[in-house]
Amino acid sequence: MSTTQPIELSGAAPPSAADESVSRRAFLSVSAAAGGGMLLSLSIPRLADASVPLGLTDQPHQGSSAEINAYVRIAADNTVTIMSKVPEIGQGIKTSLPMIIAEELDADWDNVRIEQAPVDAKVYGAQFAGGSFSTPLNWEPLRRAGAAARAMLVSAAAQTWHVPESDCSTFLGKVTSKAGKSLTYGQLAARAAKLAPPDLKTVSLKDPKDYTIIGKSIGGIDNPKVVTGQPLFGIDVSMEGMRYAVFQKCPVFGGKVVSANVDEVKALPGILNVFVINPEGPTGLPDGMAMGLQSGVAIVGSSWWQANKALDSLKVVWDEGPVASQSSADFAARAQELSTQAPHKVLRSDGDVKGAMSGAAKIVEAAYSYPFVYHCNLEPQNSTAVFKDGKLEIWSPTQNPAAGKTLVAKTVGIPDDAVTVHMTRCGGGFGRRLGSDFMAEAAMIAKLQGEPVKLLWNRNQDLQHEFYRPGGFHFFKAGLDAQGQLIAFSDHYVGYENNGRASNSADLSAGEFPAKYVKNLELATSTMQLGVPTGPMRAPGSNAHAFVFQSFLDEVAHAAGKDPLQHLIDLYAEERAAPPPAPQPGKGPPAGARGGGGGFPMGPPFKAERAQGVLKMVGEKSGWGKRQLPKGTGMGVAFYYSHLGYFAEVVQVTVAPTDGNVKVDKVWIVGDVGSTIINPSGAINQCQGAALDGISQALGQKITIDRGRVAQTFPQYPLLRMNQAAPVEVHFRSTPNSPTGFGEPALPPVIPALCNAIFAATGKRVRHLPIDTSMLKST
Amino acid sequence: MSYTINVNGTPHTVDVDGDTPLLWVLRDTLDMKGSKFGCGMGLCGACTVHINGMATRSCITPISAVGQAQVTTIEGIGQSDTGKKVQEAWLKLDVPQCGYCQAGQIMAATALLNTHHKPTDQDIDNAMTGNLCRCATYTRIRAAIKQAAGLPTTDSREV
Numbered sequence: 001m002s003t004t005q006p007i008e009l010s011g012a013a014p015p016s017a018a019d020e021s022v023s024r025r026a027f028l029s030v031s032a033a034a035g036g037g038m039l040l041s042l043s044i045p046r047l048a049d050a051s052v053p054l055g056l057t058d059q060p061h062q063g064s065s066a067e068i069n070a071y072v073r074i075a076a077d078n079t080v081t082i083m084s085k086v087p088e089i090g091q092g093i094k095t096s097l098p099m100i101i102a103e104e105l106d107a108d109w110d111n112v113r114i115e116q117a118p119v120d121a122k123v124y125g126a127q128f129a130g131g132s133f134s135t136p137l138n139w140e141p142l143r144r145a146g147a148a149a150r151a152m153l154v155s156a157a158a159q160t161w162h163v164p165e166s167d168c169s170t171f172l173g174k175v176t177s178k179a180g181k182s183l184t185y186g187q188l189a190a191r192a193a194k195l196a197p198p199d200l201k202t203v204s205l206k207d208p209k210d211y212t213i214i215g216k217s218i219g220g221i222d223n224p225k226v227v228t229g230q231p232l233f234g235i236d237v238s239m240e241g242m243r244y245a246v247f248q249k250c251p252v253f254g255g256k257v258v259s260a261n262v263d264e265v266k267a268l269p270g271i272l273n274v275f276v277i278n279p280e281g282p283t284g285l286p287d288g289m290a291m292g293l294q295s296g297v298a299i300v301g302s303s304w305w306q307a308n309k310a311l312d313s314l315k316v317v318w319d320e321g322p323v324a325s326q327s328s329a330d331f332a333a334r335a336q337e338l339s340t341q342a343p344h345k346v347l348r349s350d351g352d353v354k355g356a357m358s359g360a361a362k363i364v365e366a367a368y369s370y371p372f373v374y375h376c377n378l379e380p381q382n383s384t385a386v387f388k389d390g391k392l393e394i395w396s397p398t399q400n401p402a403a404g405k406t407l408v409a410k411t412v413g414i415p416d417d418a419v420t421v422h423m424t425r426c427g428g429g430f431g432r433r434l435g436s437d438f439m440a441e442a443a444m445i446a447k448l449q450g451e452p453v454k455l456l457w458n459r460n461q462d463l464q465h466e467f468y469r470p471g472g473f474h475f476f477k478a479g480l481d482a483q484g485q486l487i488a489f490s491d492h493y494v495g496y497e498n499n500g501r502a503s504n505s506a507d508l509s510a511g512e513f514p515a516k517y518v519k520n521l522e523l524a525t526s527t528m529q530l531g532v533p534t535g536p537m538r539a540p541g542s543n544a545h546a547f548v549f550q551s552f553l554d555e556v557a558h559a560a561g562k563d564p565l566q567h568l569i570d571l572y573a574e575e576r577a578a579p580p581p582a583p584q585p586g587k588g589p590p591a592g593a594r595g596g597g598g599g600f601p602m603g604p605p606f607k608a609e610r611a612q613g614v615l616k617m618v619g620e621k622s623g624w625g626k627r628q629l630p631k632g633t634g635m636g637v638a639f640y641y642s643h644l645g646y647f648a649e650v651v652q653v654t655v656a657p658t659d660g661n662v663k664v665d666k667v668w669i670v671g672d673v674g675s676t677i678i679n680p681s682g683a684i685n686q687c688q689g690a691a692l693d694g695i696s697q698a699l700g701q702k703i704t705i706d707r708g709r710v711a712q713t714f715p716q717y718p719l720l721r722m723n724q725a726a727p728v729e730v731h732f733r734s735t736p737n738s739p740t741g742f743g744e745p746a747l748p749p750v751i752p753a754l755c756n757a758i759f760a761a762t763g764k765r766v767r768h769l770p771i772d773t774s775m776l777k778s779t
Numbered sequence: 780m781s782y783t784i785n786v787n788g789t790p791h792t793v794d795v796d797g798d799t800p801l802l803w804v805l806r807d808t809l810d811m812k813g814s815k816f817g818c819g820m821g822l823c824g825a826c827t828v829h830i831n832g833m834a835t836r837s838c839i840t841p842i843s844a845v846g847q848a849q850v851t852t853i854e855g856i857g858q859s860d861t862g863k864k865v866q867e868a869w870l871k872l873d874v875p876q877c878g879y880c881q882a883g884q885i886m887a888a889t890a891l892l893n894t895h896h897k898p899t900d901q902d903i904d905n906a907m908t909g910n911l912c913r914c915a916t917y918t919r920i921r922a923a924i925k926q927a928a929g930l931p932t933t934d935s936r937e938v
Contacts, residue, residue, distance in 0.1 A: 090877025090914050219873040226878035227866040227885060229813020229853030236812040244807070269796065305803040306796070308819075378817050378825060378879045378913040427815070427879030428913050459818040652938060665938045681873045685916065689876055692915035714818055723904040725917030727934045 078186035089429025092682035104146030108173035132643035132741025217681030234397030244304035252708035270306030323531030324708035335473035343524035351520035356488035360479030379427020383442035404436035467535025484560030497527035542642035546748030634760025638752035645745025660776030690746035696720030787855025797843035813853035824910030827883035834890035853882035876914035
């Protein structure tokens with residue numbers, strides 16, 4: 001199944017072998033598989049700094065003892081079974097990671113089967129979907145796993161034929177000798193399984209020019225099941241004797257049940273049990289987002305429809321608790337107040353900002369803000385759990401099964417190893433399912449019920465209780481000299497904290513661009529105490545900071561009388577020598593890993609040349625500055641570096657003068673994720689989806705906190721639809737760097753590119769999201 | 780109460796409350812998991828089925844209103860020529876990301892092609908705007924509908 005989608009891989013640099021940053025220490029073991037095949041198990045010590053998913057800060061550091069593993073199984077019938085170790089959330093990883101193994105193995109893709117690996121840290125090491133980590137973490141180890149298996153099959157063939165290995169070659173699942181003899185992998189597997197595995201350090205890898213699977217567009221491995229409606233997702237899990245549950249929490253975050261009309265609800269048709277759950281003390285893991293079981297009322301029924309309908313009759317007296325005093329309007333007013341005061345914390349102070357501002361020929365000042373945003377996985381949160389004989393088994397659409405396992409064990413009071421987690425396909429992830437609160441709820445309800453239980457949240461519960469993308473407020477000032485050069489820059493970012501720590505995904509990196517590129521620069525923060533749970537959302541931090549920084553830099557370009565694209569290209573030309581922020585002991589990756597030019601724990605340092613490269617190319621592809629646009633139409637550009645990916649994007653927009661309606665005409669994306677696009681079809685799909693996802697956020701998405709609760713319900717939460725979905729043209733610039741991930745980095749720049757296009761079209765600057773179209777009307 | 784409904788050409792008798800939405804009868808009583816629960820309000824389209832060929836939100840259609848109508852779900856849509864072509868186009872263009880909405884998209888697209896053999900971009904907008912795709916695979920959904928209709932897959936709205 002290949003795509004007809006055009007794909008262009010361009011750029012001067014030829015593909016090369018991966019960079020040397022990945023550890024080559026590795027161990028390989030091999031054993032005969034049941035049924036006469038070969039089972040290859042690879043374990044490589046995990047990279048010490050790559051052990052924690054982005055957004056999950058403050059988890060205990062697990063050191064380098066855990067391991068990355070991969071499994072290849074070759075059966076006598078030539079079937080090659082490859083285990084996919086990380087959760088599939090729509091990012092296409094269940095297809096692309098096995099492609100890497102299959103390529104080096106020289107497997108016949110038609111004979112490849114892919115299985116979702118069980119959750120087992122001892123065997124598979126880190127298993128999570130977050131931070132666009134999966135490709136950079138697994139590219140090197142999985143190529144070596146595939147190559148090692150291939151080498152053993154070649155040895156087995158050479159021994160069979162009594163010829164040197166150098167006389168043997170592989171292609172499409174067969175070994176062929178110079179003399180023309182040929183054996184299939186299935187025929188060789190049993191013999192190969194008896195051989196000693198080769199040294200992974202020295203096993204030879206293919207020349208990328210010989211790739212036949214990597215770089216080819218291959219359709220998602222589960223697509224045939226998707227299009228015929230076969231069960232795949234967490235919500236589709238079904239088992240004998242299963243009951244259905246809903247769980248109602250207090251509308252105010254952190255509120256508790258005082259009393260409920262339990263007996264009345266229990267008497268309703270189809271209702272089996274009603275449980276008031278009031279956990280004592282903290283129930284989460286020691287992490288801002290790993291919230292555990294909250295107080296609430298569980299209704300268990302013989303059908304989900306009946307359980308959910310019973311919510312209409314449920315009456316609860318809540319103790320709303322302290323968060324009931326918090327509202328978005330108050331936060332906005334308080335942020336304004338804080339902006340006039342000295343910041344709580346200076347993240348970075350370079351040169352003499354005050355002096356440079358006072359000597360500047362021109363000052364630009366602007367205040368920006370963005371709201372809380374809801375992930376809105378289309379598959380609502382759910383899990384199916386069975387608690388029996390002190391053991392718990394749970395099926396969950398989770399991005400983070402290991403953390404879920406620990407949380408579930410803690411919730412029901414059993415050891416970690418008494419919990420078995422099965423990861424199902426996720427109906428959307430976007431970071432929401434890095435939190436495991438729904439797993440904890442299902443586990444506890446299953447324990448109380450003593451029967452298999454499927455917990456499913458209804459849509460409004462899903463919208464009103466989650467880990468929101470945190471809102472924020474930025475107060476910028478820039479100083480330009482007489483030639484329009486940016487000589488001073490400052491941002492006072494007013495965000496949120498929970499008890500002295502930045503709220504999850506609300507931090508700002510000290511390396512945020514233009515840090516290191518402007519001589520006199522200050523980045524500072526102040527925070528407001530928040531009781532609303534927040535967490536990572538697709539390109540956490542970056543999805544908000546790209547909007548404010550890249551929009552304000554566009555303001556600076558216009559103030560300087562410069563072309564915004566050329567202005568960005570020029571800005572990235574002057575890197576000052578400064579080390580990236582160091583990883584903090586016991587913490588996750590440095591915040592700079594999320595963007596803004598900071599370091600990344602497993603990849604090469606930020607290179608300004610790569611930023612300039614994609615900017616120049618997006619200018620060419622979009623016809624920047626060369627096309628005559630009608631009145632009311634404009635183009636905007638932005639660049640952002642996050643998750644090791646370099647993305648420059650141009651948006652063309654037309655704004656209706658009568659009502660300010662914003663119509664996106666087209667988006668152009670140029671991305672640089674290194675030397676190789678593993679699966680072009682999947683890569684383009686991710687880029688197009690990310691761009692439209694960002695536009696969707698900018699056009700309408702907003703969660704308002706009113707007296708500690710979410711003011712919106714689903715009908716008030718507009719998501720982008722077909723009639724608003726603009727064409728998105730995607731290009732990749734190939735550079736000689738190890739390939740990195742696609743789940744996130746295409747999103748952040750589209751929002752400022754859109755807002756900058758609106759300015760070009762109307763002369764009106766969007767400084768607050770979502771976009772208020774009423775201010776865009778012609779006056 | 781007992782109801783007999785006709786799903787993909789087969790009669791099924793179920794004993795449920797009359798206000799039970801067709802979606803939950805399909806999913807939990809008949810164990811046909813293809814039709815998806817997204818919002819329960821008829822706003823996202825993940826639950827789309829055909830009732831006498833019309834794209835219908837099964838999450839807000841009570842079982843008592845189904846009567847003798849022919850219900851077609853994603854599990855049965857491949858039995859029709861149009862449905863099969865749509866499924867094949869979805870595979871050929873590798874449309875899905877997470878895949879959760881795609882059953883509903885395929886049902887809406889098939890209903891469109893049954894009435895508009897050569898849909899315009901405007902026809903596609905009109906027919907498909909009720910179906911959310913949170914992964915925003917709209918570009919490929921549009922192209923796949925055209926592919927299934929035997930039209931060039933280029934987007935006529937391109938600037």
